[in-house]
Amino acid sequence: MAEGCLFCEIVSGARDTHVVLDAPEAVAFLDARPLFKGHTLLVPRVHFETLVDLPGELLGPFFGHAQRLAAAMESVLGAAGSFVAMNNRISQSVPHLHVHVVPRNRKDGLRGFFWPRQKYESDAEAAAYAERLSGALKG
Template identity: 35%
Template sequence: MEHCIFCEIISKREMAYIIYENDHVICFLDKFPINKGHVLIVPKRHYPEFSEVDSKSLTEVILVAQKIAQSLEKSLLTDGITVMQNNGMFKDVEHYHMHIIPRFREDGFSWNEPEIEVIEDEFEAIRQKLIGNLS
């Protein structure tokens, strides 16, 4: 495994502004936040991708995400919360993590949604592929 900054934070060899941890996850402020208070929730076991995370760690990630979101709402009086995670080439650290981002009206952060046209036959073909791969 290559050097992993999150594994270094988990082992306390690298400094982070930790706000919560238990046996399965650690939560700390993002050093490059989208908004002040942006929190990362990281499983303590190293998994590069979301699809690889064990069920206990994944359960803890989402349950702790809810607690962090509630704390952000109360502490920072947010207008909302964005919960997101990236996979594959779209992630910036090769260790699965979830972002909990406090949101404020006109904070400048937005989704860039391209206009994609999908015809009825394509919806059905995609649906069938997904159903086939759920097993």
């Protein structure tokens, strides 16, 4: 755990969030400022700053979780597809490796790199999205 790292605090349970996946090597949770509802962040449980820092033996398991999250966007949220992205240092708001998995639909308003953020109507709505996605990953 890196001192002062927001995502390390989430992984350790010191900070509340809506967890979607809790696996031995990774944790996924809803983005607090989602592009679209269901926007999930996948982070390695161990603190690595960038993709370059992630050990080779974790690549398969880590991106396997990203693949499952992308499938859940379609099967559970009814999205037509997904946007899967990662920044390394530049535009990386939290210096802890994380993959964005975002539900997408045609004409959803997301254009290029202009990404308007949305909000959940309530904590209960966010919890319901997390539960739906989590349920799809358990099956």
